[in-house]
Amino acid sequence: MLVTPEYNRGxxxxxxxxxxxxxxxxxxxxxxxxxxxxxSAGLRAAEMIKPVLTALRMVPVPDGVSIRLRQRLDAQGILxxxxxxxxxxxxxxxxxxLLAATLRPLRLRRAHTLDAVAS
Numbered sequence: 001m002l003v004t005p006e007y008n009r010g011x012x013x014x015x016x017x018x019x020x021x022x023x024x025x026x027x028x029x030x031x032x033x034x035x036x037x038x039x040s041a042g043l044r045a046a047e048m049i050k051p052v053l054t055a056l057r058m059v060p061v062p063d064g065v066s067i068r069l070r071q072r073l074d075a076q077g078i079l080x081x082x083x084x085x086x087x088x089x090x091x092x093x094x095x096x097x098l099l100a101a102t103l104r105p106l107r108l109r110r111a112h113t114l115d116a117v118a119s
Contacts (some may be wrong), residue, residue: 001096006037006045011052019052027057028106030099032092033064042068059103061095063088 004015019026031053035042042081050060065088067079074080 001032001034001092002049003034003036004042004045004049006035006042009040011043011045011049015049016052019056020047023056026053027110028059028103030059030061030096030103032061032096034067034089035064036069038068038070039068041068059099061092061099063095064092065089066094 002015004011005078007013033042033046035046037043037045046064046066053060065085067081067085072082072085
């Protein structure tokens, strides 16, 4: 699960750097999103990074948890989640669990291949 803000209508530099630096470790792993922002709830950033994830052989989950900070932060700046967010989180976690099990043979085969090349 990746948590990402929307920064200037796009993905944050630290997230992009982390993905680029650890690209080998990410292969054949599913990824879900918790995105946040003001008006768009970070949705533009989540959509922008999906082609990058696919190029890194990751499998993005189509749906995610989107947090509109204007509506979800109270006067003290504390997040006040609602039922919709909780249901979205449950859905994403269930999909991640399903995809992780499905992709496991690919991750094992890739690890075995990398070990053989390194030997």
